[in-house]
Structures are given as C-alpha cells and as structure tokens.
C-alpha cells in the first residue's frame with residue numbers, strides 16, 4: 001500500500017512546540033504569529049505547531065517552508081512575528097526586506113549539524129503536528145499497522161524486525177527481534193507490551209522529544225509489536241518530570257481510540273489492543289525493567305533478580321515485552337522500507353541509526369539522529385561545533401550514570417555498542433555530554449556517584465552501602481585528602497559493587513569512576529596528599545566473642 | 554517428580570525441578586552463607602552473600618533466588634567470591650551500629666556467624682554511625698534500628714505467614730528503614746497480632762523480646778518453614 | 793508564561809488529571825475501582841488535592857483501597873515527587889543533571905542558597921521558599937536550568953553575576969531582605 005505523502009510544499013511556518021523551545025519563548029512566538037496572521041489575513045500560509053526541530057539550544061525555532069526551499073530561524077523574539085510572516089510569503093520587495101531583517105536569526109541548514117543527520121525515528125518529527133492524528137495520518141502514520149494486520153503473520157513481522165538487526169535503544173542493546181521471539185514463544189496465555197519512557201539518564205532527552213513531537217509513531221510501533229508477540233494490552237510508563245509528553249501521549253491515545261486505530265478489531269482484523277499511560281513519581285531506578293513492572297503494579301520500584309526475565313514472567317506474572325520509546329519508534333520505518341534497508345545503515349554489530357542528545361560544553365546542543373558507527377569526533381566537533389569558547393574538548397560522557405568519559409584522544413572511535421563498551425563506557429540511552437578542559441574528572445565521578453547514592457533503591461547491600469562508601473572515598477580525592485590506600489580501596493570496592501549488585505543501577509554505578517580512573521588516572525594521583533600527612537587507616541575489629549570495634553562510648 | 558542434574562564445585566548432584574541453587578549446593582554438601590534468605594519465605598536475593606559463579610561465565614547468581622537448571626555448573630567458593638563476601642559483610646557492619654558486646658543477640662546472631670564464616674575481622678570502610686532509634690512502644694517486643702540489616706525477613710514473615718503486613722520498607726537507598734504502619738510506633742499499630750514471628754526470624758538483635766537482655770536472645774528462624782509446611786502440606790512437626 | 797517541566801517542586805498536577813479534578817479522596821479512589829495497582833496514580837491525585845500527602849489521607853487511602861498501611865507509606869516515601877510534609881508557599885528546583893552540572897549547575901545552586909537563605913534539599917527552606925535539586929529535566933539543550941514555581945527558566949548565565957541576578961529577579965525569586 002502506498003504511503004500517503006503530504007502534498008507539494010505549501011507555504012507554511014513550522015513552529016517548534018516541544019518543551020525546549022516553549023520554555024525559550026516558543027509559546028509567545030506562536031501566539032504572536034497567529035495574531036499577526038489573523039490581522040493581515042494572509043492567503044495560503046499555514047502556521048503549524050510541530051515537534052522538535054533539533055537545534056534545541058537556539059530555540060525558539062521556526063522553519064519557513066515554500067517552493068524555494070526551507071529556511072530555519074532560531075532565537076526569534078515575538079516582536080519578529082511580522083517579519084517572519086512577510087518572509088514566508090511570495091518573493092517580493094517586502095519579503096526580501098523581512099528576510100534581510102531576520103538574517104541574524106537564520107540558521108544554516110547546510111551545517112553538518114543538519115546535513116549529516118539521517119532521520120528514521122525522527123523522520124516526521126518537526127514535520128507533523130503532534131496534537132493532530134489527521135496530520136499524522138497524512139504523513140503516513142498507521143499505514144504500516146494497517147498493512148501488517150492485513151498482509152503479514154506475527155512471525156513474518158518478527159522476522160522482518162530480526163532481519164533489521166535492531167537492538168534495544170534503552171541502554172543494553174539487546175537484539176529486539178530475539179526479545180520479541182522469546183515473548184511470542186512463551187506458553188499460550190495473555191501477554192503485555194510495555195514501553196519504557198522513564199528516560200532518567202541525566203543528559204538524555206531523545207525519548208521526551210519523540211513523545212512530544214510524534215507520539216503516533218510510538219503508538220504504531222507498540223501496536224505492531226503487540227500484534228507480533230500476541231499481546232492485547234499495553235502500558236507506557238512515562239516519568240512524571242515530562243508533563244507535556246504525558247499530555248500529548250494521552251491526547252494521541254484518545255485520538256487513536258476514536259479513529260479505531262486502537263481498541264477492538266483494529267482495521268477490521270481480529271486484533272485488539274488497549275494502551276494505558278502510567279506516570280512515575282520520581283525514581284530513576286524505575287527505568288530498570290523489573291522495577292518498572294512493579295511500579296506499574298503500584299508498588300515500590302525495587303528490582304528483583306533475573307532470571308526469570310520479564311519476557312518469561314512480567315506484569316502480574318504474564319510474559320511481557322519491554323522496549324524503549326526509540327526502539328518501538330524505529331519499527332514502522334523498518335516495516336515500510338524492509339529490514340534489509342535498515343540493516344544496510346550502521347555497522348556490523350550495530351545496525352541502523354541512533355538518536356543522540358548533544359549537550360554540555362558544546363556549541364550546538366540538541367538532537368541528532370545519525371547512522372551508527374559515525375566517529376564520535378564527527379558528532380561532537382563537526383556537528384556539535386566543539387566547545388563554545390573554541391578550546392579543546394576534554395572528554396565526552398556517554399551512557400549517563402552507567403557510562404563513562406571518553407577522552408579526546410579516543411574521539412575517532414565509531415559510535416556503536418561494542419566500541420563504546422571497549423572504552424569502558426556504554427551507549428546507554430543516547431545522552432552525550434561534552435566536557436571542556438576546566439572539568440575535573442574526580443569531580444565528575446563524584447557527581448555520578450552521588451546520583452547513584454540518591455537513586456539506589458536500597459534493596460541490596462553492595463549498592464545501598466557500597467555507593468555511599470564510594471562517594472565518601474571520592475570526596476577525599478576531590479578535597480585532596482586521599483592517601484595511596486584510598487586509591488586501592490576505591491578500585492577494589494568498584495569491582496565488588498559492579499560484580500555483586502542486584503540490578504543494572506548498582507552494577508553500572510562504578511563505571512564513571514572506573515572510566516575516569518582509566519583515562520585520567522593522573523588527576524586522581526595528583527589529588528593524593530603528601531604521604532607524611534597521612535593518618536593511619538581505619539581499622540577496627542569485630543569478633544564472634546563479642547570483642548568488637550570501638551563504637552563511640 | 555522430574556529431576557534436574559547439575560554440578561556444584563565439580564560434583565554432580567540431582568535435585569527436584571524447581572529447586573534453587575542453594576538447595577542444590579546443600580545437596581552437594583556445600584554450605585553457603587546467607588542472611589536475607591530464610592526457608593519458608595519468598596527469596597529476595599538482597600544480601601548477595603550466597604552469590605555463586607557459573608562456570609560458563611557471566612554474571613554471579615544469587616543461589617537463593619535462582620532456579621537450578623539442567624546441565625548447569627557452578628562454583629561456590631572461588632577466591633573472588635570469598636573476597637566479595639567479606640566486603641559485603643564489611644559493608645553491613647560499617648552501615649549500621651553493631652556493638653556486639655552489648656547486644657541481646659550476641660552469640661546467637663547470624664550476622665556475627667557470617668562474619669566469622671567469611672573471615673571478616675575488621676571493616677576497611679569507615680563506620681558511618683548513622684542516627685537511628687529504638688522503638689520500644691510494643692508491650693512485649695522492641696526494634697532497635699541500629700542493628701537492622703534490612704534483610705526484610707520480618708516484612709515477609711508478617712505478610713506471607715501471619716498475613717498481617719504490619720511491616721514494610723520505607724524511603725530508599727541508604728535512608729531505607731523498616732516501618733510499622735504509617736511509620737508509627739509499633740505499639741500503636743492495630744494490625745499487629747503480637748505473634749512474635751518477626752522477632753523469631755530476625756537474624757540480628759534488631760527485633761527482640763523485652764525480657765531478654767545482653768546475649769539472651771535465642772531466635773527461632775526455622776518457624777517460618779515449619780508454619781508454611783503445616784499450612785500448605787498439612788505436616789506438623791510439633792516442636 | 794510557559795508552564796513546562798514539572799519537577800520535584802511542582803509534580804505532575806496538570807499532567808496526571810485526566811478529567812475534571814475530583815473533589816474528594818473517596819472520589820479519587822472510586823474512580824480507580826480500588827485496584828491495588830492504581831496506588832501511585834491515586835497518590836498523585838491526593839497530592840494534587842492537598843499539596844502533599846498528610847498522614848490522615850494516607851490512612852484513608854489504605855482503608856479505601858484495602859491495602860496495608862505500611863505498604864502505602866512504603867510507596868509514598870519511595871518516590872521523591874511525593875511530599876510527606878506540607879510544602880512551602882514557593883518552590884524552586886535546580887537541575888544538577890550532567891549537562892547542567894557541566895554548565896555550572898552547582899554554582900547556580902549555591903547562588904540560590906545564599907540568595908534565598910535556604911539549604912539545598914531542606915524541604916522547610918526559609919519558611920516561604922525551598923530549593924530542591926533534580927537530576928535532569930530533559931532540557932539539557934538549554935542548560936543550566938531551574939524551575940521556579942512550575943516555570944522552567946533556561947540558559948542561566950552563571951559566569952555573568954549581574955545578568956544572572958537579573959534573570960533570577962525576572963523569574964520571581966526575591967533578593968535577600970537586607971539589600
């Protein structure tokens with residue numbers, strides 16, 4: 001079935017209405033544009049609120065489409081609304097003047113930041129109105145769901161996804177097709193699909209942008225997944241810190257139900273699906289899948305040992321498929337273009353494209369979707385434009401609190417799951433925080449360790465008590481009162497917490513320390529104090545005979 | 554009943570399907586240190602003392618909470634595991650305020666026993682001396698939070714065996730604490746039946762009977778299993 | 793003004809309510825059919841009703857939902873967006889996520905502490921204002937950010953003290969009384 005395409009380039013102004021641009025004054029700008037437009041009753045010009053236009057750091061962003069192409073403007077104050085309208089109109093003296101006046105706000109769409117992007121998950125992000133299902137349908141939304149239900153068996157769908165080589169975008173990179181098979185092949189009975197939209201890694205805002213910009217893509221991906229594994233119930237677990245995403249997702253679900261895209265007998269098939277939104281309440285650990293399931297069940301989000309995996313025993317004990325927002329959102333394009341098409345992008349072990357959130361000490365902050373395997377340097381220096389003051393990049397942090405810092409001399413590494421692991425970091429969900437020369441690495445390590453202390457659920461002792469001890473050891477380095485034995489203790493405890501913690505939070509909590517120790521060890525050594533100033537290390541005893549350590553009398 | 558065979562430290566054992574790695578280890582005559590686990594209660598895998606290493610590599614597994622699988626091969630006592638267990642016990646001691654010499658459970662404390670078993674004689678990590686309190690509001694029993702290791706046995710026995718669910722864990726991370734009711738004095742919580750099972754299963758001197766003083770607590774951790782067997786299999790042991 | 797990311801300080805009031813705000817706790821519970829898995833949703837709505845989760849309300853929730861008291865308190869105290877104490881009249885959240893941290897979030901937090909005379913993460917604050925930290929609001933592209941009474945304020949110029957003070961004035965944060 002052909003994909004409906006939007007008709008030929010109309011004259012329109014697309015205003016980013018995602019939360020980044022809204023907070024930078026996007027709402028005021030949109031209102032001013034609408035008022036100005038009403039006032040001069042411009043013919044044939046549409047003003048359309050859309051989702052993320054990528055360069056979030058320069059918001060509010062407005063794209064101006066016309067037969068002569070698209071121009072993008074950034075940091076536009078509401079007073080410039082009239083100029084934008086004039087610039088959007090036909091060629092002419094007035095338009096020319098307005099364009100000249102806006103020149104300082106113009107952003108170069110040929111800049112590598114835009115040119116090197118390869119939108120798949122984000123293909124209609126910034127194009128569609130996230131609050132209108134009709135607009136989404138006009139851009140092809142639900143076309144693949146309709147086709148899949150009419151033409152493919154669940155197994156054929158899973159085969160296509162397996163062929164695409166898609167791996168989970170939530171962090172661990174588990175092969176998606178394999179996970180779908182595992183759920184589908186469980187003994188007969190009810191199944192559930194769950195979308196992990198808890199996006200808690202500091203520095204990550206990809207999932208938020210998808211939810212705020214193109215929620216129907218996620219719903220379509222989830223519905224296809226539900227069909228492929230035989231589920232008739234779905235949940236999206238969204239963190240409460242994303243109110244706009246929640247609002248738009250709820251609206252999109254409501255519209256989808258009204259249109260019969262969700263509910264009973266979808267598109268005349270015998271496939272039925274309901275999807276509910278569940279809102280978190282401020283617990284990073286609820287991004288971990290077993291904790292997330294407990295949270296959906298209204299409990300404390302405390303992870304449990306796996307196996308059994310959720311694919312075998314998940315929500316209320318039923319086989320449950322859990323995927324990340326981006327994972328599900330890649331599915332419609334994969335089915336439309338074919339698994340081989342997707343697999344042709346990226347590298348051997350990491351197929352396709354990945355969305356990254358670029359932030360920190362970098363000139364161009366925002367969202368980039370690029371083929372896997374692009375060198376980190378290209379992303380950070382070419383696309384991101386390097387450190388704003390022109391000084392050198394010191395390191396790039398990927399993988400959030402579970403990841404590590406990659407030093408400047410390794411920036412030529414291709415971005416894929418394995419290469420990042422080899423460097424002691426990880427892909428994580430896709431946050432990339434650039435650090436300049438002034439950033440101290442023991443301070444960064446402590447920053448993440450404090451995060452883990454704060455977010456540990458407290459169930460298992462290595463994470464609950466070990467992270468506290470690690471944070472305290474790091475304090476000694478940051479405050480230049482560490483001794484050589486502390487370095488040893490630090491490394492040994494990192495190893496223990498990593499190997500023995502119950503869930504991924506504790507297991508990965510030492511990573512920022514280990515990776516900075518690996519690449520920036522001299523900063524830790526420089527923080528050791530003079531040996532002559534050392535105090536004897538704490539030693540106390542406890543014995544079976546009751547002879548114990550000195551507890552303050 | 555179907556059976557699975559596996560190897561524990563190189564030795565072949567057969568256990569009923571569904572048995573845990575802990576049971577498999579015991580069948581092979583290997584004792585593993587445990588703290589959070591208690592026969593008769595749902596395993597939680599929280600204390601990490603019973604971790605074992607699959608010979609095939611991969612992550613360490615909590616023996617108490619992992620089902621034995623056909624053909625599996627595990628090691629229970631590698632040098633690495635011993636080091637990790639010792640550190641886990643160090644972390645337990647550094648995290649609370651354990652003054653064995655003045656404790657009701659001295660001499661009959663599982664934490665103390667485990668410290669001996671893993672050869673932990675001092676903590677290399679600084680003691681944190683947390684500010685905690687003692688809840689002596691119940692007429693018969695008391696809870697000294699300084700000695701609590703958050704194993705959640707009390708929570709589980711009260712929920713799963715007694716069915717009263719007086720206890721739960723509140724807060725999170727290092728702030729975690731056992732609470733009764735809405736974080737109220739235990740004596741004010743009407744749901745408590747004063748059955749004393751939580752006191753019986755507590756591995757340390759945290760929960761105790763008020764009449765017991767130093768070194769007088771003698772817990773009955775086996776009660777959980779006996780009661781469960783009586784309830785589910787109608788087999789009584791009359792102890 | 794733009795009302796965007798909720799935060800520890802604002803929670804999800806607007807996002808959670810699907811229909812008209814319920815008038816009473818019993819109504820909230822009834823709407824969910826007392827299903828145990830609705831506990832978190834119910835707590836969100838109770839907090840919307842009272843501004844925090846008072847003990848009497850928790851007791852009522854437990855009774856109506858037929859859940860153990862300790863379970864309800866355990867859940868309420870696990871999630872950091874639930875408040876167990878009455879909130880101050882005004883609240884500010886400062887992001888200490890990685891992107892904000894790299895762009896001076898910690899200095900910003902210290903600035904707020906001295907400006908308002910409060911301690912970070914002390915829910916009592918100075919009686920009127922309290923400042924809490926949050927770990928990423930997904931606005932990293934505009935780091936560093938704070939949320940003042942529910943309004944996201946972005947790209948604060950930490951290196952330019954005067955401009956920073958002006959932006960904080962504009963956000964509605966009072967200057968020290970002595971000035």
Ligand SMILES: Cc1cc2nc3c(=O)[nH]c(=O)nc-3n(C[C@H](O)[C@H](O)[C@H](O)COP(=O)(O)O)c2cc1C
Pocket residue numbers: 167168169170171172173174196197198199200201284285286287288289290322323324325327328429503504505
């Ligand atoms: C502490 C912790 C936090 C996590 N947070 C997230 C998250 O915010 N979003 C997410 O998609 N996955 C997160 N994950 C990974 C999930 O557990 C799970 O692997 C993922 O949702 C599976 O989806 P995928 O296969 O599509 O990646 C987290 C894991 C851990 C251990």
Ligand code: SF4
Pocket residue numbers: 285302303455456457458459460461463464501502503504505506507
């Ligand atoms: S590793 Fe940390 S977060 Fe995970 S179960 Fe253990 S205490 Fe909880």
Ligand code: SF4
Pocket residue numbers: 696700701702703704705706707708731751754755756757759760
């Ligand atoms: S009171 Fe005793 S049984 Fe309960 S968690 Fe603490 S140590 Fe375990």
Ligand code: FES
Pocket residue numbers: 586587588589590597598599600601602603604615616617618
């Ligand atoms: S006894 Fe197995 S983890 Fe505690």
Ligand code: FES
Pocket residue numbers: 202203204887888889890891892893927928929930931932935936937
């Ligand atoms: S780090 Fe502050 S908004 Fe993400």
